[in-house]
Amino acid sequence: MLAEKYPQEVKKILAKYPPEQKRSAVMPLLYLAQRESGYVTKEALKDIAAMLEITSTEVVSIIGFYTLFHDEKAGKYRMQVCTDLPCALRGADKFLEELCGNLGVKVGGTTADGMVTVEAVMCLAACDKAPMFQLQSADGIEYHENMTVDRTMELVEALRKSKA
Amino acid sequence: MxxxxxxxxxxxxxxxxxxxxxxxxxxxxxxxxxxxxxxxxxxxxxxxxxxxxxxxxxxxxxxxxxxxxxxxxxxxxxxxxxxxxxxxxxxxxxxxxxxxxxxxxxxxxxxxxxxxxxxxxxxxxxxxxxxxxxxxxxxxxxxxxxxxxxxxxxxxxxxxxxxxxxxxxxxxxxxxxxxxxxxxxxxxxxxxxxxxxxxxxxxxxxxxxxxxxxxxxxxxxxxDWYKSLGTPDSAGVKIFSLSGRVKKPGNYELPFGTTFRELIYKYGGGIIDDRPVKAIMAAGASSTMIVADDKALDTPMDYASVRALGADLGSASVIVIDDTVSIDWVIGKTIHFFEHESCGKCTPCREGCYWMLHLIERIEHGEKTKENVELLHSVAKQMQNKCLCPLGEFSTMAVTTAIERFPADFKD
Structure with missing residues (x-):
């Protein structure tokens, strides 16, 4: 149960919104639910629905609508490379292709050790610093900008080591 | 500044x-x-x-x-x-x-x-x-x-x-x-x-x-101080986000009325490898495609002047495209974006983006026929003025103007 596992956080989230509008807390609570395993489990989903007095279906519709909520397990890190027009004009497509080659995965695939899932995503508002990607994990999201394939591979190695 | x-x-x-x-x-x-x-x-x-x-x-x-x-x-x-x-x-x-x-x-x-x-x-x-x-x-x-x-x-x-x-x-x-x-x-x-x-x-x-x-x-x-910056139509300063094929992409805070030429060459350092500039999108992916001739480059960037070019300044997200890039590839990227981001509420946007994506993929994979290009243009035109929010409209603007203003890029 989220409220038992993270009592302080849940309280803080609910306090942001008028008491009669607690449904507004659904997105911050989904982020909290993803903190453990990187995706929203069925139990967490029901838990959030009960807490906010909405149906599970309504919570599922939120997860499905927004790209940063996930209902399936993926790699420990989701490496989301922007390949939208401004980044693509600065070599993002080639970067993604070479990166996938180096990691031995296809776009959308996960490395054999389960560490990194590589995805192509829409604009991340860092168009002047392409090639770039964000790294989404249970700890949150961080940007990596002006990247090369070599530096990205070093980063992946560092992530692998930090696990060990 | x-x-x-x-x-x-x-x-x-x-x-x-x-x-x-x-x-x-x-x-x-x-x-x-x-x-x-x-x-x-x-x-x-x-x-x-x-x-x-x-x-x-x-x-x-x-x-x-x-x-x-x-x-x-x-x-x-x-x-x-x-x-x-x-x-x-x-x-x-x-x-x-x-x-x-x-x-x-x-x-x-x-x-x-x-x-x-x-x-x-x-x-x-x-x-x-x-x-x-x-x-x-x-x-x-x-x-x-x-x-x-x-x-x-x-x-x-x-x-x-x-x-x-x-x-x-x-x-x-x-x-x-x-x-x-x-x-x-x-x-x-x-x-x-x-x-x-x-x-x-x-x-x-x-x-x-x-x-x-x-x-x-x-x-x-x-x-009064604020109005003294910028132009009569567009008061104050604006942050121009410059991206694409320029040497120095980035944010530039400039008074309204700065020209595209100044932004691209004086601040942005010119085009990568000093190639000629071909097209400008002034408002991000939601732009019409501006032919980057001398007239366009010397246009002051304020709301009214950019509108007179058949474009909009929008949030002033200036994407610069040079002559190494084919315009059909550009709209392939924008259509792909809007198809992904259409929320699905209005049928013309949801279905229109889907069909535009199919058509541009066909065009990019070798079927650059007159029929396919005309059909894409027609689908985009039919989506206009039919959606609750501007997204549907935005998705078509680059498409129609790309075909109208860069016809050579849609022929084999």
């Missing part, structure tokens, strides 16, 4: 710290508003300044505030920090580097419309920015600039951040409000407009981050 008004961290390092911000006149405008001006006077000052919304629509900010009715309460202010238009990356720099000026703008707007609660809706990808702003808001509370009975008056205000989770459509203000209410971010039918029926069905002002960051300057220095 030697002096920045919005990207002030470039002149004053450390302005993201509350002491430094205060030392440089920070919160004086908010204090002046709350202690010596009536809310309506604040709105009038912003109206008189000619400040127009920086998120893309260019609607006069003060006029928007004046629509808030005084017979329905409570009121809300929501700062739109959903910044998701391909080619736009200015709000992030403001929030990361000059956060207090932005938050002071939120606070002044809230005072002007009588709101005791304001929210900053950030796109989910700005996760670290939201946490950074939470810290700044806490500092402001500690220093007495947010909370109860501010500056010894009866006015109280609290600001909260709210994270989206990856949906371009939430930059549209009614979709943003739906999202804040814990629903899928799909636009509402308007009217009623958010000024009357906004967050939780209450009167709400939604303004872009950059718009709000201008407000403390207007209150501090006055509307």
């Amino acid at each position: 030697s002096q920045y008004f919005l990207l002030r961290h470039r002149d004053i390092p450390g302005i993201g710290k509350i002491d430094v911000y205060k030392k440089n006149g920070g919160f004086e405008a908010f204090k002046k508003a709350v202690t010596s001006m009536k809310p309506a006077e604040v709105t009038d000052a912003v109206k008189a300044s000619g400040l127009r919304g920086r998120g893309g629509a260019g609607f006069p900010a003060g006029v928007k505030w004046s629509f808030i009715p005084n017979n329905i309460w409570p009121h809300y202010v929501v700062a739109n920090a959903d910044e998701s238009e391909p080619g736009t990356f200015k709000d992030r720099e403001i929030m990361e580097s000059n956060p207090y000026q932005f938050l002071e703008g939120v606070a002044i707007a809230a005072y002007a419309v009588g709101a005791n609660a304001a929210y900053v809706y950030l796109r989910g990808e700005f996760w670290p920015v939201a946490h950074f702003l939470d810290e700044k808001i806490a500092e402001m509370e500690k220093a007495g600039f947010l909370g109860d009975k501010l500056f010894g008056t009866d006015y109280s205000l609290r600001i909260h951040t709210h994270l989206g989770a990856g949906a371009y459509i939430c930059g549209e203000e009614t979709a943003l409000l739906e999202s804040m209410e814990g629903k899928r971010g799909q636009p509402r039918i308007r009217p009623p407009f958010p000024a009357v029926y906004g967050l939780y069905g209450k009167p709400t002002v939604v303004n872009n981050v950059e718009t709000l960051t201008n407000v403390p300057l207007i209150i501090e220095k006055g509307a």
Whole structure:
């Protein structure tokens, strides 16, 4: 149960919104639910629905609508490379292709050790610093900008080591 | 420009710290508003300044505030920090580097419309920015600039951040409000407009981050000073996000009326490998395609002049395309974006984007026939003026103008 596992956080989230509008807390609570395993489990989903007095279906519709909520397990890190027009004009497509080659995965695939899932995503508002990607994990999201394939591979190695 | 008004961290390092911000006149405008001006006077000052919304629509900010009715309460202010238009990356720099000026703008707007609660809706990808702003808001509370009975008056205000989770459509203000209410971010039918029926069905002002960051300057220095910057049609300064095939992409804070040529060559360092510039998209992916001839390059970037070119300035996200790039590939990218981001509510947008994607893929994979190109143009044309929000419209603008203005790129 989220409220038992993270009592302080849940309280803080609910306090942001008028008491009669607690449904507004659904997105911050989904982020909290993803903190453990990187995706929203069925139990967490029901838990959030009960807490906010909405149906599970309504919570599922939120997860499905927004790209940063996930209902399936993926790699420990989701490496989301922007390949939208401004980044693509600065070599993002080639970067993604070479990166996938180096990691031995296809776009959308996960490395054999389960560490990194590589995805192509829409604009991340860092168009002047392409090639770039964000790294989404249970700890949150961080940007990596002006990247090369070599530096990205070093980063992946560092992530692998930090696990060990 | 030697002096920045919005990207002030470039002149004053450390302005993201509350002491430094205060030392440089920070919160004086908010204090002046709350202690010596009536809310309506604040709105009038912003109206008189000619400040127009920086998120893309260019609607006069003060006029928007004046629509808030005084017979329905409570009121809300929501700062739109959903910044998701391909080619736009200015709000992030403001929030990361000059956060207090932005938050002071939120606070002044809230005072002007009588709101005791304001929210900053950030796109989910700005996760670290939201946490950074939470810290700044806490500092402001500690220093007495947010909370109860501010500056010894009866006015109280609290600001909260709210994270989206990856949906371009939430930059549209009614979709943003739906999202804040814990629903899928799909636009509402308007009217009623958010000024009357906004967050939780209450009167709400939604303004872009950059718009709000201008407000403390207007209150501090006055509307006449503000109008002296820029052009008669477009008052003030603007952050131009320059991207694409230029040597020095980045944010450039310049007065309205700067030409495309100056932006691309004087500030952006010219085109990579000194190639010729071929096309310009002035408002991100939601742009018409401008043929970059001398006339276009010498056009001053203000709302009216860019419109006269058959384009819009929007949020001033200038994507530069050189002669190494084929325009059919460009619209392949924009169509792919809109097909992914269409929220699915309006049939013309949902189905139209789907079919445009199929057609452009066909065209790019070798079937560059007259029939396919004409069909793509026809599908785009039929989508126009048929959707609840501008997304449907935006998805077609590059497509139709690319085919009309760059016909050679659609022939084998």
